[in-house]
Amino acid sequence: xxxxxxxxxxxxxxxxxxxxxxxxxxxxxxxxxxxxxxxxxxxxxxxxxxxxxxxxxxxxxxxxxxxxxxxxxxxxxxxxxxxxxxxxxxxxxxxxxxxxxxxxxxxxxxxxxxxxxxxxxxxxxxxxxxxxxxxxxxxxxxxxxxxxxxxxxxxxxxxxxxxxxxxxxxxxxxxxxxxxxxxxxxxxxxxxxxxxxxxxxxxxxxxxxxxxxxxxxxxxxxxxxxxxxxxxxxxxxxxxxxxxxxxxxxxxxxxxxxxxxxxxxxxxxxxxxxxxxxxxxxxxxxxxxxxxxxxxxxxxxxxxxxxxxxxxxxxxxxxxxxxxxxxxxxxxxxxxxxxxxxxxxxxxxxxxxxxxxxxxxxxxxxxxxxxxxxxxxxxxxxxxxxxxxxxxxxxxxxxxx
Amino acid sequence: xxxxxxxxxxxxxxxxxxxxxxxxxxxxxxxxxxxxxxxxxxxxxxxxxxxxxxxxxxxxxxxxxxxxxxxxxxxxxxxxxxxxxxxxxxxxxxxxxxxxxxxxxxxxxxxxxxxxxxxxxxxxxxxxxxxxxxxxxxxxxxxxxxxxxxxxxxxxxxxxxxxxxxxxxxxxxxxxxxxxxxxxxxxxxxxxxxxxxxxxxxxxxxxxxxxxxxxxxxxxxxxxxxxxxxxxxxxxxxxxxxxxxxxxxxxxxxxxxxxxxxxxxxxxxxxxxxxxxxxxxxxxxxxxxxxxxxxxxxxxxxxxxxxxxxxxxxxxxxxxxxxxxxxxxxxxxxxxxxxxxxxxxxxxxxxxxxxxxxxxxxxxxxxxxxxxxxxxxxxxxxxxxxxxxxxxxxxxxxxxx
Numbered sequence: 001x002x003x004x005x006x007x008x009x010x011x012x013x014x015x016x017x018x019x020x021x022x023x024x025x026x027x028x029x030x031x032x033x034x035x036x037x038x039x040x041x042x043x044x045x046x047x048x049x050x051x052x053x054x055x056x057x058x059x060x061x062x063x064x065x066x067x068x069x070x071x072x073x074x075x076x077x078x079x080x081x082x083x084x085x086x087x088x089x090x091x092x093x094x095x096x097x098x099x100x101x102x103x104x105x106x107x108x109x110x111x112x113x114x115x116x117x118x119x120x121x122x123x124x125x126x127x128x129x130x131x132x133x134x135x136x137x138x139x140x141x142x143x144x145x146x147x148x149x150x151x152x153x154x155x156x157x158x159x160x161x162x163x164x165x166x167x168x169x170x171x172x173x174x175x176x177x178x179x180x181x182x183x184x185x186x187x188x189x190x191x192x193x194x195x196x197x198x199x200x201x202x203x204x205x206x207x208x209x210x211x212x213x214x215x216x217x218x219x220x221x222x223x224x225x226x227x228x229x230x231x232x233x234x235x236x237x238x239x240x241x242x243x244x245x246x247x248x249x250x251x252x253x254x255x256x257x258x259x260x261x262x263x264x265x266x267x268x269x270x271x272x273x274x275x276x277x278x279x280x281x282x283x284x285x286x287x288x289x290x291x292x293x294x295x296x297x298x299x300x301x302x303x304x305x306x307x308x309x310x311x312x313x314x315x316x317x318x319x320x321x322x323x324x325x326x327x328x329x330x331x332x333x334x335x336x337x338x339x340x341x342x343x344x345x346x347x348x349x350x351x352x353x354x355x356x357x358x359x360x361x362x363x364x365x366x367x368x369x370x371x372x373x374x375x376x377x378x379x380x381x382x383x384x385x386x387x388x389x390x391x392x393x394x395x396x397x398x399x400x401x
Numbered sequence: 402x403x404x405x406x407x408x409x410x411x412x413x414x415x416x417x418x419x420x421x422x423x424x425x426x427x428x429x430x431x432x433x434x435x436x437x438x439x440x441x442x443x444x445x446x447x448x449x450x451x452x453x454x455x456x457x458x459x460x461x462x463x464x465x466x467x468x469x470x471x472x473x474x475x476x477x478x479x480x481x482x483x484x485x486x487x488x489x490x491x492x493x494x495x496x497x498x499x500x501x502x503x504x505x506x507x508x509x510x511x512x513x514x515x516x517x518x519x520x521x522x523x524x525x526x527x528x529x530x531x532x533x534x535x536x537x538x539x540x541x542x543x544x545x546x547x548x549x550x551x552x553x554x555x556x557x558x559x560x561x562x563x564x565x566x567x568x569x570x571x572x573x574x575x576x577x578x579x580x581x582x583x584x585x586x587x588x589x590x591x592x593x594x595x596x597x598x599x600x601x602x603x604x605x606x607x608x609x610x611x612x613x614x615x616x617x618x619x620x621x622x623x624x625x626x627x628x629x630x631x632x633x634x635x636x637x638x639x640x641x642x643x644x645x646x647x648x649x650x651x652x653x654x655x656x657x658x659x660x661x662x663x664x665x666x667x668x669x670x671x672x673x674x675x676x677x678x679x680x681x682x683x684x685x686x687x688x689x690x691x692x693x694x695x696x697x698x699x700x701x702x703x704x705x706x707x708x709x710x711x712x713x714x715x716x717x718x719x720x721x722x723x724x725x726x727x728x729x730x731x732x733x734x735x736x737x738x739x740x741x742x743x744x745x746x747x748x749x750x751x752x753x754x755x756x757x758x759x760x761x762x763x764x765x766x767x768x769x770x771x772x773x774x775x776x777x778x779x780x781x782x783x784x785x786x787x788x789x790x791x792x793x794x795x796x797x798x799x800x801x802x
Contacts, residue, residue: 024449025448029626039439039440048425049437051450229430
């Protein structure tokens with residue numbers, strides 16, 4: 001699978017061009033598509049303004065040991081999220097400082113507090129998470145960047161990317177000295193649908209639906225529709241799509257806690273929106289969020305799961321002895337710690353100084369989901385313009401420590 | 402499947418809108434797409450400027466007896482095309498008048514004549530045809546509009562349309578009182594690929610490819626790519642795409658007749674271009690067409706098959722005693738005749754007069770493929786502006802005769 005240097009040989013430019021044409025045609029034929037910003041209606045009307053999703057022609061190289069490590073870590077992280085979510089005081093305390101500077105987190109905490117006040121229990125808990133890693137070449141180790149607990153994107157499309165890579169490597173593998181059998185299976189879209197259907201099963205109302213909370217404009221809608229498709233075809237479960245403001249206008253919670261939207265009982269609320277302040281332009285959206293949280297519908301995620309996904313909690317969990325509060329198995333705790341990159345808030349003056357001196361060693365992340373990254377020199381610029389607390393992930397902790 | 406009036410009930414507008422959204426999302430996810438004219442590159446670059454193909458939400462109603470009739474007619478028509486193609490003199494004679502007024506047909510006939518002069522034999526003959534019918538409500542009969550013998554469009558997409566209709570009727574069937582099991586199977590894309598691979602097998606050169614002749618801009622390219630996909634995946638046959646001018650620049654015929662394009666031996670030339678004068682902007686394209694015809698590659702279609710598809714030949718075949726020249730089985734001949742609509746050329750003064758008086762009863766068709774239709778009052782207007790010979794298909798021959 002590899003040459004002397006460990007990298008595949010570079011094919012000639014004509015072959016690459018042919019490969020790219022094959023790849024983009026394949027995308028168009030297999031629904032590996034997104035809405036094109038150039039077409040105004042592409043975010044609201046399905047089937048118009050389509051363009052192939054951004055893809056790499058070949059999969060990234062990842063040593064098998066890291067792949068196995070990440071697979072092993074996934075259920076431990078999921079268990080951790082669940083345990084932390086059940087500790088309301090920990091969430092409130094850890095985020096108490098953040099709420100002072102971040103109105104969005106403050107509003108989430110407010111809903112969370114209300115649920116604590118009424119002793120709201122979530123007996124059916126569903127998380128669909130994605131853990132993002134980087135390979136640190138200096139330490140040759142797998143480091144976690146972040147754990148996403150709400151509105152995880154691309155399960156629908158990434159399964160297709162894997163298929164595409166198989167097709168391309170089968171066709172051009174000889175040129176590239178690659179073997180398609182080395183690409184791990186990826187059935188994330190079916191697994192997401194299966195997880196949602198399991199929660200729907202537990203809810204146990206035959207006529208109930210899964211309600212996907214979506215943004216009014218969504219160019220990644222096909223990623224979502226793939227899950228809708230598998231939910232219907234493999235599990236017979238119907239999905240409805242609603243924006244937060246539609247939920248506000250069309251829903252009620254019955255005295256027994258049942259969430260009814262537009263006349264339909266909702267078994268599972270699946271958030272593909274609601275993770276960013278932009279999704280709450282008015283009080284109506286916050287009102288919808290609270291209403292859903294108060295209902296007996298399964299929330300994916302619940303307000304608690306949502307809060308566990310904040311960087312601040314990630315930072316807290318990385319502190320000494322905190323993991324021990326939630327997990328018993330020492331071996332599992334050690335495995336988690338091994339993949340923690342260093343995290344610091346802007347409170348730490350020493351770190352800020354160090355980051356300004358050596359920005360290449362840091363990345364700057366916003367507190368919330370969907371906020372992107374800032375690398376290198378951008379960090380210096382941003383230091384002086386940002387007011388909210390942000391976190392560092394230090395890339396070379398092992399070398400320095 | 403039907404209500405008292407024989408038509409399904411009309412669902413409410415909200416359900417239709419939901420159905421349309423489901424349908425267009427399905428199109429985007431399953432490659433039922435075409436290039437959007439609004440995006441300039443959509444005719445040349447795969448994967449950009451996509452839009453769902455134009456579709457009907459529900460299949461057209463067709464009584465089962467007509468479906469069976471059409472299925473029964475198909476192999477007889479195919480046999481007829483083959484028999485006629487072998488009668489070079491018939492083709493030349495029948496089209497002798499057309500060549501005087503139609504330069505395009507004249508050029509095709511010229512190539513055909515050259516092949517007759519060298520006694521060129523096509524031992525492997527491949528036709529991929531589509532027979533178009535209309536249901537005549539007055540006579541309650543199935544009438545053939547035309548038989549296409551070159552560059553038949555939509556085998557790739559129509560199989561998907563059938564799947565879409567099944568999905569929609571499964572989902573909304575109760576509303577519509579329709580049953581998806583009543584939709585006949587449609588595997589045209591796989592069948593086209595199978596037919597091409599059969600010709601490739603007969604050619605019997607393992608390293609040879611299928612060459613698809615395409616227009617420089619083609620917004621229906623995904624229809625074509627579906628066949629390419631099945632050729633590769635189900636039969637291991639590689640397809641290359643070339644325009645006529647690329648063929649002219651990159652090909653040669655070896656002394657033994659082998660067609661070599663860009664270094665690759667071509668087993669089958671599959672025309673998805675070359676059916677309209679627009680495809681021959683210069684002598685280069687005609688030169689390419691002649692070169693391919695002279696080679697030993699299987700042509701789909703050969704120049705003879707192409708000519709059999711002209712309306713003039715269709716008109717000749719509809720004359721008394723002409724079918725008998727090509728077919729022996731009297732029952733089959735009767736079946737063909739039964740579906741012939743009346744065809745007349747503009748030579749016939751009586752018919753022209755009648756058509757001007759009752760344009761609703763006629764359609765006007767150009768001699769060539771891809772020319773579209775002219776209905777009703779357009780006929781009157783066109784009478785006075787058209788110079789080339791065109792043909793009528795009379796819709797109510799049975800009533801009048």
